[in-house]
Amino acid sequence: MEDIMDVMQGYGVSATSYLQTNYKEMQGLFLWVSWAADLRNTFFFFFPLWFHLRESVGIKLIWVAVVGDWLNLVFKWILFGERPYWWVQETTYYTNSAAPQIEQYPMTCETGPGSPSGHAMGAAGVYYTMVTSVIAITLSRKTTCSTKGRYLQVTLWAFFWAVQLCVCLSRVFIAAHFPHQVVCGVLSGMVVAEAFNRSQWIYGASLKTYMYTTLFLLSSAVGFYVLLKVLGVDLLWTLEKAQKWCVKPEWVNMDSTPFASLLRNMGTLFGLGLGLHSPLYTESKKSSSSLFKMGCIVTSLMLLHLFDSFKPPTHTAALFYLLSFCKSATVPLATVSIIPYCVSGALSGAQAKKHL
Secondary structure, eight states, rough: OOOHHHHHHHHHHHHHHHHHOGGGGGHHHHHHHHTTTTTHHIIIIIIHHHHOOOOHHHHHHHHHHHHHHHHHHHHHHOOOOHHHHHHHHHHSSTTTOOOOOOOOOTTTTTOSSSSOHHHHHHHHHHHHHHHHHHHHHHHTTTTTTTTHHHHHHHHHHHHHHHHHHHHHHHHHHHHHHHHHHHHHHHHHHHHHHHHHTTTOOGGOOOOOHHHHHHHHHHHHHHHHHHHHHHTTTTTHHHHHHHHHHHHGGGOOGGSHHHHHHHHHHHHHHHHHHHHSSSSHHHHHTTOHHHHHHHHHHHHHHHHHHHHHHHHOOSHHHHHHHHHHHHHHHHHIIIIIIIIIHHHOOOOHHHHHHHHH
């Protein structure tokens, strides 16, 4: 089995070397794609946009992103996937030949295990959710003819696969993943998204459900980590490799550690539950005009962009994780209840002045 993996990973490093050599002029595009595929952009951009346009799609995006990333973390801990940028430095696969020279970039030095790719899994889940939602919304309209519906489906699925191809190539190009890891990520993400396409209970979930789900996902991941540690398995073995083989120490970011992503996701899900069951959300739902929705979208995107610039201090791990959880919880809470309530109040005030 180890020999088979070495052959696969050897071909993967060759693919990275080929892309870096022959498509070096596309470096900027590949780096941008890796940045755009990060789940942070789902929480700070796609979720506010969709929630105020189609609430159910926004809610589903959060569940797909959070549960998908939680599963990705569990898979990583089980599969123990290597990453190209450190594997090529340590392997004995190239004993009889020279190892390919591969470059590193600021987003190369991910600190978790590599299989399956979190970027590929997250992008597949999020874009699958958006594409299937647009198709379902469009086909539900009686004015849409079958020919236009078919063209729309072909166009959207072509767009979906184009995005997945770009994400996969970008992750291989920067030496963060092997090709088989990004393929597994795409397939896993689609499965998670399709599962939530068939789940209706998330739209009426109570605050207790959100709290219990958050607690279950958090405790099960931590419990799994502790269990394996007791059995002598160090699940943070990849952090040492990242620190050892990354060409620049500042590229090893705590944001990419397994527990950082876990707490960010748990905070996001908990914040969504708080927002949906807040009195402010109930009050703001009375407003449904296009002006109100547009105001919520613009305000949310602007304020969340400013909020995203706040980076929790990393000198103390416990404080970093706590602030990451709180920051992530604030994003959906503000999007769902606080910002709509303020926008509704501002519009009501403006209308009242007009009548004076």
